[in-house]
Amino acid sequence: MNRQGVGHRRSFLRSAVAGSMLFPAIVQQLLADDSDPLAPREPHFPAKAERVIFLFMTGGVSHIDTFDPKPALTRDHGKEIKANHPEIKDRPGYERIYLKRPQWEFAPHGECGTEVSALFPHVARCVDDIALIRSMHTSHSNHYNATLGMHTGSFAFARPSIGSWVSYGLGTMNRNLPSFVVIAPKQTYAGTQVYASDFLPGAHQGTLVVPGSTPVANIAPRTPPNLQKLELEALKNVNEAHLATHDADPLLAARVRSFETAFGMQTAVPDAFDLGQESDATLRSYGLERGQTDGFGWQCLAARRLVERGVRFVELIDSGSSGNWDAHGDMLTHVPLAKNVDRPIAALILDLKRRGMLDDTLVVWTTEFGRTPFNNTAEAKGREHHPWAFSSWLAGAGVKGGIVHGATDEHGLRAVEKPVHVHDFQATILHLMGFDHERLTYRHAGRDYRLTDVAGRVVTGVLA
Numbered sequence: 026m027n028r029q030g031v032g033h034r035r036s037f038l039r040s041a042v043a044g045s046m047l048f049p050a051i052v053q054q055l056l057a058d059d060s061d062p063l064a065p066r067e068p069h070f071p072a073k074a075e076r077v078i079f080l081f082m083t084g085g086v087s088h089i090d091t092f093d094p095k096p097a098l099t100r101d102h103g104k105e106i107k108a109n110h111p112e113i114k115d116r117p118g119y120e121r122i123y124l125k126r127p128q129w130e131f132a133p134h135g136e137c138g139t140e141v142s143a144l145f146p147h148v149a150r151c152v153d154d155i156a157l158i159r160s161m162h163t164s165h166s167n168h169y170n171a172t173l174g175m176h177t178g179s180f181a182f183a184r185p186s187i188g189s190w191v192s193y194g195l196g197t198m199n200r201n202l203p204s205f206v207v208i209a210p211k212q213t214y215a216g217t218q219v220y221a222s223d224f225l226p227g228a229h230q231g232t233l234v235v236p237g238s239t240p241v242a243n244i245a246p247r248t249p250p251n252l253q254k255l256e257l258e259a260l261k262n263v264n265e266a267h268l269a270t271h272d273a274d275p276l277l278a279a280r281v282r283s284f285e286t287a288f289g290m291q292t293a294v295p296d297a298f299d300l301g302q303e304s305d306a307t308l309r310s311y312g313l314e315r316g317q318t319d320g321f322g323w324q325c326l327a328a329r330r331l332v333e334r335g336v337r338f339v340e341l342i343d344s345g346s347s348g349n350w351d352a353h354g355d356m357l358t359h360v361p362l363a364k365n366v367d368r369p370i371a372a373l374i375l376d377l378k379r380r381g382m383l384d385d386t387l388v389v390w391t392t393e394f395g396r397t398p399f400n401n402t403a404e405a406k407g408r409e410h411h412p413w414a415f416s417s418w419l420a421g422a423g424v425k426g427g428i429v430h431g432a433t434d435e436h437g438l439r440a441v442e443k444p445v446h447v448h449d450f451q452a453t454i455l456h457l458m459g460f461d462h463e464r465l466t467y468r469h470a471g472r473d474y475r476l477t478d479v480a481g482r483v484v485t486g487v488l489a
Contacts (some may be wrong), residue, residue, distance in 0.1 A: 039246040062226040063204055068459025073423025073489075075198075076332045076386035077191060077454065079340040082362075082369060083172065083213040084349030085415075087396035087408055089437040090359060092416040093132035094140045095160045095398065097435035102126035104402035106436070123403040124436060127400035128356050129346035137427030144363040148448050153427040154374060154383070156417045156487035160431025160440035163394050163447045166410045168214040168351070171393035174447050176219040179474045184228070187451060188338035189222040190476045191458055192229040198336030201289030202297065203232040206331055208324045209342035210236055213349075214393070219255035220340065231340065233326070236319040240298050257288055297330050310372040321345065329376055331475040332386055350392060355406040374420055383421045385458050391417035391450070398437040413439045417450060423457045425489045436478075456483045 050278035089095050104124045129142040134149040140155055148155075165171045170180045177184040185193070188205040197204035207220045216449070220231025248256070289341040300308070301315065303326065308315055311322035321343060328339040347361045349445045370390065377383040395415030396408035413435045420426065431443035452462040454474065462481050 045341065049198065049422065061335060062228040063192070063197045063200065064192065068195060069461045069464055070459055072108075072457065072459025074421065074457045074459075075385045076336065077188075077338045077387045077389060077458070078328050078373070079188070080343070080366075080388070080390045081175075081213070081219075081340060082343050082350055082366070082390070082392040084168070084351035084392070085171075085390040085394050085396055085410055086350045087352065087356065087359060088161075088411075088414060088433070089125050089396070089398050090129055090356060091142050091363075091416075092157055092418070093433060093437055094126060095433075095435065095437045096141070098124055098398055098437060099126040101436065101459070121401065122399045123401070125400050125403055125405060135427060137483075139322060139427065139429055141173060145367045146433060147367045150370050151374045151420070154378065154424075155418045155420045155426055156424045156428050156430060158430045158445050158450070158484070158487065159393075159416050159418065159433060160442060160444045161415045161417050161447070161450065162440045163412045163415070166394065166412045168393060168410075171410075171412060172214040175216060175391060176215065176451075177223075177300065177483075178448060178451055181219065183218055183223050184474070185223040185225045185476070186218070186220045186231060187454065187476055188220060188231050188340055189229040190465060191223050191338045191454070192220075193225050193467065194455075194460055195337055197335065197337060197456065199291035199293070202331065202334055202336050204337045205229060205231040205340075206336055206338070207231040207340045207342065208234045208236065208240075208327055209340075209344050210319070210346070211342075211344040213342050213344050219342075224474070225467055231338075234298075236327075238318050240318070240327075244384040253288070293334070295453055296442050297334055298327055300326055300330070305460075311407070312368045312372070312377065312420060318367075321366045322372070325369040325373040326376075329373060329382075329394050333382065344472050345376050352396060353407045353409060356396075356408060358407070377421065385422045387422045388420040388426070389417070389454060390419075390464055395437075417445075419453070419487055420459075423489055425487055428487065430484065430486045440446055443484075443486060444483055446480065448477040449484050452477050452481035453484045453487065456488075 026466055089098060101124050106122055106124055127142070129144050131142050133140050135153040137153050139152040141152060163171050163174055165174060165180045174180040175185050190206040193208040207218065213219060220233065222230035300313070300323065305315065311326045313322045313326065317323060323340045328341055331339050345365060347365055348358065350359065350362055352358050374383065374388060375463065377386050392415060395411040397411045400408060414437055431440060431445055433439060435439045455462045455465060462475060462477045466475045
């Protein structure tokens with residue numbers, strides 16, 4: 026076909042799907058050079074988890090006020106520690122450094138007795154299903170870089186998101202929905218890069234859903250269904266005629282499938298986000314009123330409905346009206362933030378468990394870094410960024426519930442026992458999805474890239 030003919034053909038393609046809901050992943054798929062980038066694929070070895078729900082608390086949750094009890098920090102409140110930690114002396118804004126006690130009480134919970142603070146009373150009841158990692162650490166103290174690192178394995182350069190890697194490795198289980206969905210009221214640090222596919226085929230890019238009355242824009246077709254079917258049938262005939270004269274044209278084949286998927290989404294998406302189908306008891310468990318279309322409870326219940334329908338990776342970003350966890354000015358801002366997410370997260374775990382889905386669904390809870398156990402005065406209301414230590418946890422498929430892995434020192438400054446770097450955390454998630462993180466690679470610009478860069482070890486202590 027000549028260039029002019031191609032131009033007319035492309036105009037027809039645009040017209041044929043003008044009324045369809047085209048997710049970014051589908052738009053990008055038109056440019057993908059793989060014959061079928063979303064085809065289901067087998068992992069490297071039998072997987073414990075088939076899907077992931079990734080809960081990201083943006084801003085830096087204080088480990089010492091939530092999941093890492095430090096009695097010595099209370100005992101030594103007000104003690105100057107600069108002399109004992111000379112590496113702190115170069116931190117800007119710290120002429121003198123004093124320990125600052127936790128502001129919430131901790132108590133043991135569950136049969137395992139894991140201690141959790143009063144900020145998370147509902148999650149605390151789920152600790153028997155949780156593998157809590159208290160020895161997390163990362164490689165950067167800036168929000169942008171640490172957020173980028175947690176999602177992509179790179180702290181400085183644009184790289185594919187972990188959700189994109191999972192989509193690339195496994196494909197989709199439902200061609201009428203994206204394989205990777207991100208639900209967030211607002212963008213977090215690092216913006217769209219936290220769900221970008223970068224150099225991976227564009228079909229693996231995350232699809233952003235914004236809670237509200239219309240979580241996905243332009244979902245309703247602009248033309249009647251019968252007319253749209255006629256347009257798609259005509260398009261199919263044109264494509265088949267073209268394929269007949271071009272042996273095994275993978276790009277055209279991918280385009281054909283992408284339009285078919287977009288058409289299917291018009292039905293699948295409204296169904297997936299119709300929380301009105303849920304019982305009153307289920308809505309109440311997530312803290313939702315009937316008809317409510319926002320809040321972290323809505324995000325959690327929508328995530329359960331998406332993975333139930335075959336979506337591989339759903340990320341929930343806590344970036345609502347209450348701000349984020351960046352508590353420089355006052356640690357009391359953690360109170361409304363914790364209240365906003367605590368009940369829905371616990372409801373999600375219990376709901377998955379009740380439906381038998383926790384056995385093959387991995388739930389991940391994390392933040393980009395912790396917060397300092399010290400400040401420049403002992404009575405400072407807030408805490409600063411702290412990359413040396415923080416807490417994350419895993420629950421569900423293949424995870425050893427009711428355990429605590431690793432530890433920080435007595436004041437929560439550093440991970441000292443079984444430290445877990447962000448790359449180790451990512452390697453473990455991929456392992457639970459059936460992948461050797463060193464073998465899940467993509468060749469780009471003359472070298473093989475992977476999520477964990479050139480590092481990462483599976484944290485076997487959290488595996489069942």
